[in-house]
Amino acid sequence: MQFHHHGYVSTDPRIQPAAGVGIDRPDELPAEVDVLIVGTGPAGMITAAQLSQFPGITTRIVERRGGRLAIGQADGIQARSVETFQAFGFAERIIAEAYRITEMAFWKPDPSDPSRIVRHARADDDPTGISEFPHLIVNQARVLDYFAEVMANSPTRMKPDYGYEFRGLEVTGDGDYPVTVTLGQPAGDSEGGERVVRAKYVVGADGARSGVRQAIGCTMAGDQAFHAWGVMDVLAVTDFPDIRTKCAIQSEVGSILHIPREGGYLFRMYVDLGEVAADNKGAIRNTTIEEIIAKANDILHPYTLDVKNVAWHSVYEVAHRLTDRFDDVLPEDLGTRTPRVFITGDACHTHSAKAGQGMNVSMQDGFNLGWKLAHVLEGRSPESLLSTYSAERHVVAQNLIDFDKEWSSLMARKPEELKDPAELETFYTSTAEFPAGFMTQYSPSMLIAEATHGALATGYPIGKRFKSAPVVRVSDTNPVELGHHHRADGRWRVYAFADSAAPGEASAVAEWAEWLRTSPESPLIVHTPKDADIDSVFDVKVVYQQDHTGLDIGRVPETFLPRVGPFELIDYEKVYSAIPARNIFELRGIDRGGAVVVVRPDQYVANVLPLTATDELAAFFRPIFTA
Amino acid sequence: MQFHHHGYVSTDPRIQPAAGVGIDRPDELPAEVDVLIVGTGPAGMITAAQLSQFPGITTRIVERRGGRLAIGQADGIQARSVETFQAFGFAERIIAEAYRITEMAFWKPDPSDPSRIVRHARADDDPTGISEFPHLIVNQARVLDYFAEVMANSPTRMKPDYGYEFRGLEVTGDGDYPVTVTLGQPAGDSEGGERVVRAKYVVGADGARSGVRQAIGCTMAGDQAFHAWGVMDVLAVTDFPDIRTKCAIQSEVGSILHIPREGGYLFRMYVDLGEVAADNKGAIRNTTIEEIIAKANDILHPYTLDVKNVAWHSVYEVAHRLTDRFDDVLPEDLGTRTPRVFITGDACHTHSAKAGQGMNVSMQDGFNLGWKLAHVLEGRSPESLLSTYSAERHVVAQNLIDFDKEWSSLMARKPEELKDPAELETFYTSTAEFPAGFMTQYSPSMLIAEATHGALATGYPIGKRFKSAPVVRVSDTNPVELGHHHRADGRWRVYAFADSAAPGEASAVAEWAEWLRTSPESPLIVHTPKDADIDSVFDVKVVYQQDHTGLDIGRVPETFLPRVGPFELIDYEKVYSAIPARNIFELRGIDRGGAVVVVRPDQYVANVLPLTATDELAAFFRPIFTA
């Protein structure tokens, strides 16, 4: 965490000083806004939290409900989401409060008496160590609270506007605020009221029955039948021994997905209610909590469940479905206009409850879109940047749905159906990225380079998220995770992995640094606003191969020790060195001749280049930035 | 973190529901209080934070200043303090925000040109891995903020009462509130006002010039001369390469203790101004910031320091001093009456700035006193318990001062003065506990047993703090630190380390558990209030030798799976097992025949017993509890 460089911060450094539109932020929803977000679910809140970091941008997020979500909905948090929370600054707190999954147990009918279930197997949740972050379970409401706190502590002092319901929109294309949105006020003081807000951009994060989706004429396609689950969050006394372990329980009379919850007592059970035709959901919907509890007891036999308190329950019906596009640009208009309205999260795609993708994928949608809107609204990037949102996320959603189907069927296979025991291991290893949320790989585009130089950093596949690794921060000799310095601040990260020469000796990295600092072609010079800190667009870091004790920081190029803030202080948190015992060059397959790894504001690797390919680096950024 | 068991908690689980005196807590200082604390420094705030956890106890903490501390004072946080913060629930947040010391650098005059300094050595800050917690630097103000938050989130909703100055007190000995305290109101709306508050107990945490100390007639003895330092918290540009590393810098013209600070830019320098006689401090006090900066530049030569912004500066004069006793009971009255007034922190002892003890020892004073006051005020323990505070902490303070003197002189020795190279290593290892804050060992008393059975758990010396170790929580298969479950909630921890039999088999631990659950002699039965949860006084945990996968939780004695809260739910967080690769039985030298380790509410080991010594266990607790 870096602070104090604009002067001493006496109170919580997480609370940024109010700036720009945050200085006199009106409580009332204004008539004109830069971005209007509809819906305060995970997709909407992460987008709002991201946009709240930019003092020049007026973002409002409206929600039909009268206040915050209190209970229910999703609770599975993949490691990729925790990594994202780290970028927003609240990972350590949500980890402290959440349930952590380390193992999963599989229960099946006892072969000697199939009326009884018996533990069949246990499996490590993350056998391959796919992430340094844990797999968590915590209620969606708390995730939303943390994003709300990020917004409140941001320079724009953003707060959700509760009690506004999206009714419709029109993209007039006129003037500065070309989208006109009609909002109703279903409850509260202004009940029955209606408001019209004009926006530059609208984000529909209004869930599976999205009105915004409908307004821009998107269709939803996929499974015809829904899968129904009786879901309950309960406090209960039981003799089932794995009640605090995640379980897949199959019995002769049905199956349960069992999820322990935060706090040590509560748990959630998804009792499988089977497939339901889209036109015949009445009976299932009427399933009572008593029926769900009775069914759970039947499945758990010979164990019993004595429910003492029901915190929440629901019949959750969901199908694998996907919309045709994620914005308002019709296929025939692609290339002739850029989008004004976007949809994110459940509004675009819905997933089976099994793999726990819903909330997680929805947040990645918002993380993808947020910085792009900021780049365009701040005048840094052309509007064409916004077309990459639908292009990137639509493919990802399709892939995830396809993979989920394949994965679920593989997961359901019995060990005896596998050809050899190693197959199970291979399967786990090769698919471990999916449940952890790391399978996404974006295809080449204006934001993602071709993998021409991919061999220079095999552990950083272009289009995948930058996987952190341990290094030493040279200035203070702290062992740190290189990736954790990447905050959700809209900045690009450019990592220079040095060639083998020490600082002060002639080297490719020294030449590269000099070019970056002085060349009129340098993206640092061309794309950084004149009055801004030199690291305000590109955060350039160097990683040396030397052990930190053999490294003289006084001889490191000044590119990596930039002067920032009103006092022009030296930023010492850009110079790193490999840890001999866990060498990042080996862990990530980085060429000892050095390499440049470019990472987008949403943490995805955009390019890998040799230190000598300065023209190529300059050319990569040129179309992304207008100035 | 355990919650939800009294019903679903929708918002931040760190915020406890208001209860007892917190339900309608008056904003105004009441005329009668259980405990009146004077001073909101670290010593006072930790005591307040501890007492705030008890809904039946009215505690108020008054402070002369009109509001929170904003800047300056101490900043060194030993690992023991971070461990304590963990017990109060904010370790992970303060770690995220603080500077972390991993190495220290030593600079000396260059032998070839003694006018120039040169790096002479680097040393690991914690070479022996003394704690799983880091050594931090963060401003005292932030530590106080976190304690204030703990108080605000507690059932009693406690807040400091700013703007009240302690003027005097009288121990009348009459009635329920035998201490009469006079407070002035030096500033604010009621400027010039005076208030009289009657209290059951008074805690003087009012710093080095304590008025409470004076009121109870304590004397302060120790070094006659003060050591003076020019201290500055500054933002500066420099070419000194170790500016982000803690350094001891010795030059021909003086010396500096250099401390990088939180946030990545700020640092503190202690410029040594030498010894000052107590009666001749005028000149030193007038040292200006310009003089301090000039001196720093002289010392750093050939490096330079260009100070851009001074956040805080002071001339800090301090001597090793210690008061004769920590409460109002005169030596001649010991045993005839129990204390009503206590002093803590700098009011009792002051330390050289070098070892950074001040804030840390002060917090341990408060942690020692807080739970004892709570035990007595809740009617659990006899008033004689309160005499152990002065007895324990006075000796500790004396030992720390003695050790600090010895340590400082050893630290100052040149390598060439040591007999053999291994001596330095031995010295580091044997003294590593001191700077980390783990050297304290209480002597036998009503609270600390004789080490009769010490051989059963050599890694848990009686009288020292319980050193955590990794274990697996069986119910959810999470690897956790056993000690981190110990929160600052006033409860005792009783750890049963099992003999080698598995749960369900005949074993010493099973017999012990049955005795504890059912015997009329059991402390659990005798000392737990009838209407309270069975773990409300003693939190009893078991650690098995088996790997968790070979352990059937269904067969664990119900003593370790108690039913708690209004729904009588099972608490699953009391059953642990050793991790094969880092076995707690080996790490802490625990006898394979099992052992019982009793830990006090302030985390100090009180007793170690065989599983069979049930009479002895019962007898140990009898004098501590009145019922």
Ligand SMILES: Cc1cc2nc3c(=O)[nH]c(=O)nc-3n(C[C@H](O)[C@H](O)[C@H](O)COP(=O)(O)OP(=O)(O)OC[C@H]3O[C@@H](n4cnc5c(N)ncnc54)[C@H](O)[C@@H]3O)c2cc1C
């Ligand atoms: C009732 C319910 C139960 C669920 N149960 C589970 C579960 O058991 N397990 C699981 O994994 N996932 C569950 N989900 C799905 C999971 O919550 C989503 O995958 C995830 O929240 C997606 O995030 P999102 O932000 O896209 O949408 P959502 O979280 O659905 O957020 C959409 C938001 O938009 C608001 N909104 C909708 N229409 C309008 C409008 N016209 N105007 C203004 N605001 C509007 C909604 O009130 C809501 O706050 C459930 C969802 C719902 C709605």
Ligand SMILES: Cc1cc2nc3c(=O)[nH]c(=O)nc-3n(C[C@H](O)[C@H](O)[C@H](O)COP(=O)(O)OP(=O)(O)OC[C@H]3O[C@@H](n4cnc5c(N)ncnc54)[C@H](O)[C@@H]3O)c2cc1C
């Ligand atoms: C000005 C100053 C500078 C310091 N600088 C350093 C440093 O550079 N390095 C270092 O290691 N340590 C420093 N210390 C010491 C360090 O802060 C203490 O060791 C530590 O704070 C001890 O904690 P405490 O709670 O016992 O006392 P303190 O933190 O001193 O707290 C005592 C509190 O009591 C209040 N108080 C005093 N008298 C009254 C009264 N009559 N009525 C009501 N309230 C009263 C004070 O305002 C203060 O808030 C400094 C202390 C001071 C006061």
